Amino acid sequence: MAYFMVVLLDDNRMGKLRGTGLEEHIKYMFGGELRLLEVEVTEELKDKILAEFETARVDSRGAITDVPVAFMRELFNQVVEKKSLGPEVVEGVLAKINEIKEMAAKESEYLPPPDIE
Amino acid sequence: MSGLLIERPLPHGGRLVERVIEDKRVARKIWKSCNAVYEIKPTLHYETGVPVRNVYREIMSICYGFFSPVEGSMKQAEVERVLKERRLLNEWIFPYPLVFDISKDDLNKLGVEVGDRLGLTLKGKPFAILDIEEIYEIDPEELAYKTFGDPETNPEVVQQKFDKKHPGWVIYRSHQPYVLAGKYTIINPPKFKPPFDRFWFPPRKSREEFEKRGWRTVINHQTRNVPHVGHEFLMKCAAFTGDVEPCPGILVNAVIGVKRRGDYPDEAIVEAHEAVNKYGYIKPERHLVSIVLWDMRYGNPLESLLHGIIRQNMGCTHHMFGRDHAAVGEYYDKFATQILWTKGIPSFGFPAPPTDVPYGLKIRPQNMREFSYCPTCKEMAYSETCGHKREKLSGSFLRGMVAEGVQPPSIIMRPEVYRVVVKWWKQFGYPFCNEKYVINKEKELEVDLEDL
Ligand SMILES: [Zn+2]
Numbered sequence: 001m002a003y004f005m006v007v008l009l010d011d012n013r014m015g016k017l018r019g020t021g022l023e024e025h026i027k028y029m030f031g032g033e034l035r036l037l038e039v040e041v042t043e044e045l046k047d048k049i050l051a052e053f054e055t056a057r058v059d060s061r062g063a064i065t066d067v068p069v070a071f072m073r074e075l076f077n078q079v080v081e082k083k084s085l086g087p088e089v090v091e092g093v094l095a096k097i098n099e100i101k102e103m104a105a106k107e108s109e110y111l112p113p114p115d116i117e
Numbered sequence: 118m119s120g121l122l123i124e125r126p127l128p129h130g131g132r133l134v135e136r137v138i139e140d141k142r143v144a145r146k147i148w149k150s151c152n153a154v155y156e157i158k159p160t161l162h163y164e165t166g167v168p169v170r171n172v173y174r175e176i177m178s179i180c181y182g183f184f185s186p187v188e189g190s191m192k193q194a195e196v197e198r199v200l201k202e203r204r205l206l207n208e209w210i211f212p213y214p215l216v217f218d219i220s221k222d223d224l225n226k227l228g229v230e231v232g233d234r235l236g237l238t239l240k241g242k243p244f245a246i247l248d249i250e251e252i253y254e255i256d257p258e259e260l261a262y263k264t265f266g267d268p269e270t271n272p273e274v275v276q277q278k279f280d281k282k283h284p285g286w287v288i289y290r291s292h293q294p295y296v297l298a299g300k301y302t303i304i305n306p307p308k309f310k311p312p313f314d315r316f317w318f319p320p321r322k323s324r325e326e327f328e329k330r331g332w333r334t335v336i337n338h339q340t341r342n343v344p345h346v347g348h349e350f351l352m353k354c355a356a357f358t359g360d361v362e363p364c365p366g367i368l369v370n371a372v373i374g375v376k377r378r379g380d381y382p383d384e385a386i387v388e389a390h391e392a393v394n395k396y397g398y399i400k401p402e403r404h405l406v407s408i409v410l411w412d413m414r415y416g417n418p419l420e421s422l423l424h425g426i427i428r429q430n431m432g433c434t435h436h437m438f439g440r441d442h443a444a445v446g447e448y449y450d451k452f453a454t455q456i457l458w459t460k461g462i463p464s465f466g467f468p469a470p471p472t473d474v475p476y477g478l479k480i481r482p483q484n485m486r487e488f489s490y491c492p493t494c495k496e497m498a499y500s501e502t503c504g505h506k507r508e509k510l511s512g513s514f515l516r517g518m519v520a521e522g523v524q525p526p527s528i529i530m531r532p533e534v535y536r537v538v539v540k541w542w543k544q545f546g547y548p549f550c551n552e553k554y555v556i557n558k559e560k561e562l563e564v565d566l567e568d569l
Contacts, residue, residue, distance in 0.1 A: 033526030111548060113539055
C-alpha cells in the first residue's frame, strides 16, 4: 500500500505555496472548494510516525491521520521549505520531533488561533 | 379551520409549570421562612472528581416549565414509576428520574425533615427553595443502570451494558445517596451572562415570540454543536414539513450544560447558530436560536423523548431527529430514536410511539438522515435522495481541519460561522472545550445572581 498524508490548503496557505511549483499537484474536493496536497510517506516513515505518536493511525486509503496539530503545521512548513511532496518532507518534520512533541504535550491546553481579523 | 392545519400543542401535561417568583418583597418573605440553607454544589464524577452535573440547571428547567409537568425533585414512588414505565405519578410520560441529592453528612448537618423548607443558594446568593415532602435513600449505581436500560430488559434497542464510559450513566452513578423530594420555587431569578442572555426563551416567552412572529408551525433543531452546512441543510429542508405550507419557524434549541472535552464551547455554539440567520443563510424572520439548561444524559431514545417534551413545552409543532440522536458510543441501536418515534419501545413503556400512547406527546417527529456534498449534483444532497457517491464529511475531519487552523471551505462551514469559532478560540486559547474550560465553566456557570 502507498502511504500519504493530507495537507489542507486555505487561502492563507495558498499564498505561501505560490512559486513552489507545487500548484499543479493540488487536488480538489467539494466542487473545487477544498484544496489539498498529498505528501508521500514511505513504509519506514509510516512505521516511525506510528511508533512516535500513539494517536496516529492509517485509514483505509493509506492516509496517516490523527497526529498532533503541531505535526500537521510543520508538515505544511516543510512542504514549502522543501518545495516537494516526496518523503523528504516527512523526514524534515521528524527531524524536529522533539520540538513537535513538546508542542503536542501543550496542545490539550493551548492551540494558537489562526490569524484572522 | 381546515382539518389540515396543525395547531400549536398545549404544554406537556396540559399547562405550563411556572414556579418563579419575580417580586423581591414576596421572595424575601419566603426566604425568611426557610428552616435551613444549603449551597448548591456541582455533582462530581464518583471516581475522578471532575464536575459532571449541576442540579441548578434542573431547577431552572423545571421552574421555567421546560420540563412541564415536572414540578420538583421526584418522590421515591415517582422515580420507580419513571424507571419502570417512563411515566410520572400523574400519568404523563417522562424519561428520566430528576432528584435533589445530598450526602449523608450534608443531610445530618442540615437537620431538615419532611415539611421543612430548604433555602438553596447558588454562587452564595439566595436562588430557590425546596419544600421537602419526602426524604429517602437511593443506590446511585442501581439508579444509573435502571435509568438507561440494559440488553436483557430492553433488547429492542440496548446493545451493550452501560458503564463508566457513558457520561449519562456517570451522572447518575455520581449522585449522592440521599434525596430530598418536593417542589422547587425560584425566588431570585438568575441573570444570564452574555452571550447566553439573548438566547433565553423559556416556554412562556418562546410561545409569545412564536405568536408575535406569526409562526403557526415551528420545527425544532436540537443542537450541541457548531452548525456546519450539513446542519444548515437539515434545518432548511426539514422545515418543508409542516401542514399546508412549510413551517414558517425554525427553532434552534441548544442544550447548555456540562461539556465534554472536545465539544465546542457553548458560547461558540449559540453565536455560530445565530450567524446562520444573521448572515442570511436562513433569514432571521424564520430562524430563532434559543437555549435550555440541561446536563445531557446521552440516552439516545430517552433523550429524544425529553427533547420532544422540552420543545413541545416551548410551543414547537415538529421536532427533527437524526440518526444516533444524542448518543455516545454504541450502547443503543443507531436508530433507537427512530424506532421509538415510529414503532415505540415496549420495554421502555411505549407499545406505540410516544405520540400515540395516553398522556403522550403532541409534537410531531420528523426523522431525518443526512446531507453531504455531491460532486455530480453539485449541491448538498440528501442521503436518501441522491444516487451518487457523495463526499462525506466526518466530524473528526472537520475538527482536525479547525484545530490545524485551516479555514474550512464555505460549502462545509460558512465563513461567518468559522469566524465565531475563532472569536471564542481566541478568548479561551482553544477551539474546543479542554479541561480548563470544563472546570471553569462549572465554577462560573452561565448565570450570575443579584442580592435578594
Ligand atoms: Zn448526487
